Amino acid sequence: MPIQCESCPLRRLPVFDPMTPEEVAFTQRFKVGEMVVDAGSVVMxxxxxxxxxxxVLEGLGLRYKTLPDGQRQIISFVMPGxxxxxxxxxxxxMGHSFRATTRMRLCVFDKRRLWTLFESHPxxxxxxTWLAADEERFLGETLASLGQRPAATRMAWLLLHLYRRGRELGLTDGATMPLPYRQQDMADALGxxxxxxxxxxxRLREGGVVNWQDGILTVPDAGALARAANADPSEVRHRPLI
Amino acid sequence: MPIQCESCPLRRLPVFDPMTPEEVAFTQRFKVGEMVVDAGSVVMxxxxxxxxxxxVLEGLGLRYKTLPDGQRQIISFVMPGxxxxxxxxxxxxMGHSFRATTRMRLCVFDKRRLWTLFESHPxxxxxxTWLAADEERFLGETLASLGQRPAATRMAWLLLHLYRRGRELGLTDGATMPLPYRQQDMADALGxxxxxxxxxxxRLREGGVVNWQDGILTVPDAGALARAANADPSEVRHRPLI
DNA sequence: CGGGCTGTTGAGAGCTTTCAAACCCTGTGG
DNA sequence: CCACAGGGTTTGAAAGCTCTCAACAGCCCG
Incomplete structure (x- = not known):
């Protein structure tokens, strides 16, 4: 039984911009259905x-590019919302592929109706467009990490980023959150x-800064991790939900 | 004397999507004026x-991020259009800064009128949105280069990219084009x-693959450069011009 | 019980960085 | 006309980070 947009649990999270009833109704009409994919499925x-x-309604995935010689670059870790x-x-x-890491539940929209969105719902x-620009901003940060930071800092930065996102989405339980990726995924994301x-x-684990083991991420002190990541202080950005 | 959108030389380039007279007129109304900035100016x-x-009407620039410790990551090389x-x-x-490398001529638009664009010109x-998505695609490719390719391949990839863009814009003269950046810029772009x-x-120069000296880029054999870059074959993408 | 996937560890090779110094060219001032 | 400073480019050499190669442990599953 598909979720009604009206009662979508994601919408209630404070990270997402509030929507008017009219917007909710439109989104509902735009929505074609739902889709559940198994772990490992390549969706795009x-x-x-x-x-x-x-x-994404539930589950985790990866967006990645494959180079001509077979190497893989993770573009981003996909989370609900x-x-x-x-x-x-x-x-x-598409400029990249999208693959489910866990079983995922996806809200499905019809691309052909996108034009009506532009025409009637500016x-x-x-x-x-905001989402696209935000994605661009994030990729810029990622680029800066890959290009300018040493391995440990890079990794701390990524784990901090994932932890912050998880917290926004209510995936955390105190200092921990599930993060069922493989080390190879992290490697391909960080180069x-x-x-x-x-x-x-x-080394990060031994330093007590952060621990990621058996699919569980633990961040005892987010401030310490932020320092290890050489990152700017946290700042929750509200964003739209489609 | 500012250029009229109707007679904008960029619009005549085949890389850019054709516009209807109505679209041209709207763009003209959206345009506030022109701005010329000296080399070295930080515009944003x-x-x-x-x-x-x-x-951008004329000139070259850079978009870049500065990390907390002062390191710089070039996000992209900015060209006309x-x-x-x-x-x-x-x-x-903004998530990054924008600086003019040469003197530049810029077409200026008013951000406050953007909403009318969404409302009346879907x-x-x-x-x-297309432009934002294209930027995202390009940053994904850049990410893959930084993360997965060794220095020489990375550099070949970037020079090939710049050459292809220059060619689309009519900046090339046979196998050469002006490319007045510094080696430090290239370094900060490639990490x-x-x-x-x-x-x-x-080493690339000695290999005869590509030469970039005194602000002039020379690509004797684009195919050879593409092979050195481990890149997919060229493919000119048409794009909109705002 | 064997095979496959994930995570761990050690060691040498290799790519890249940092440090230092020199070179070229240009603009400035004596 | 020459000395000098400054930005950009080159070079050499040593240090350091990261990679590849290899091997092994733990776990799940057929």
Whole structure:
């Protein structure tokens, strides 16, 4: 039984901008249905188009690019509330793939109706653009991390980022949150080898800054982690939900 | 004397999508004026808002982020036709700074009128979203380069990218084009030290793959460069011009 | 019980950085 | 006309970070 937008649990989270009843109703009409995918499913393929767009309701996934020689670069870690497929919506095809890491529940939208969104709901079109711009901002930060920070700092930065996002979404339980990715995922996100990722992780763990083991992330002191990450202080940004 | 959108030389380039006379007229109304900035001017500051948006008419610039410890990461090399300031348009502030490398001529738009664009010109709003999505795609590719490729490949990839863009814009003269950046800029874009950038550049030059000296980029064989960059074959993407 | 996936560890090789110094060119002032 | 300072580019060499190679432990599953 698909969730009604009106009673969508995500909408109640304070990270997301409030919506008017009219906006909720429109989103409901825009929504085609729901889709549950198993862990490991590739939902969108780089280079291919898609007639569907998604908002993540539950579960975790990865967006990644594959290079001609087979290397993989993780673009982002996908969490509930994320809107997936904007690229295929406005251009012909996707610049990256999207794969479910855990079983996921996705809200499905029809790409062909996107135009009516732009025509009749400029506020929602604006939200869409906002999301794209926010994505650009985040990728800029990621770029700065990969380009300018050493391995340990980079890793601390990423774990801090994931922890902050998890907290916004109510995925945390005190200082811990589930984070069921593999070390190889982290390595491919940070541009490090698996071995070095493992050793860097061990050093952070020994330093007591952060611990990520058995799929559980533990951040005893977010401030200490932020210092290790050489990061600016936290700042919760509210964002639209599609 | 500011250029009239109707006779804007950029619009005539085949890379840019054709516009209807009505769209041209609207863009003209959206345009507030023009601005010429000297080489070295910082036009937009990371973290600050801006009431203005720009489209580059002439000249080259850089978008970059500065980390808390002073390191700099170049986000992109800015060329004519690029739309600058989308982030400050839809969010409060910019996630990066923008600085002119050469003297630049900029088309100036008023951020406060952006909303009318979304309200009354859904096609242009769509174009704006398209640009944001394209930026996201490009940053994803950049991320993959920084994360997964060794220095020489990375550098070849970037020079190839710049050459292709220059060619689309008619900046090339046969196998050469002006590229008046510093080696330090290239280093900060690729996440390499200045010294290593210099040596890598020298090796590419000796290999005859590409030459970039005295502000002039020379690509004797684009195919060979693409192979050195481990890049997919060229593919000109048409894009909207704001 | 064997195979496959994930995580861990040790060690040497290799790529990149940092440190230092020199070179070229240009603009400035004596 | 020459000395000098400053920005950008080159070079050499040593230090350091990260990678690759190899091997092993733990776990789940057929």
């Amino acid at each position: 393929q780089e280079g291919l188009g898609s007639s569907q767009l998604f908002t 994320d809107f997936i497929g904007l690229q295929s919506a406005v251009m012909e095809d 506020d929602r079109a604006f939200d869409l 490090l080898s698996l071995v070095h990722t493992n050793k860097t992780l061990a | 500051q990371e973290g600050l808002g801006s009431s203005q948006l720009f489209t 690029d739309f600058i300031g989308l982030q400050s348009a839809v969010m409060e502030d 096609d242009r709003a769509f174009d704006l 390499l030290s200045l010294v290593h950038t210099n040596k890598t550049l020298a």
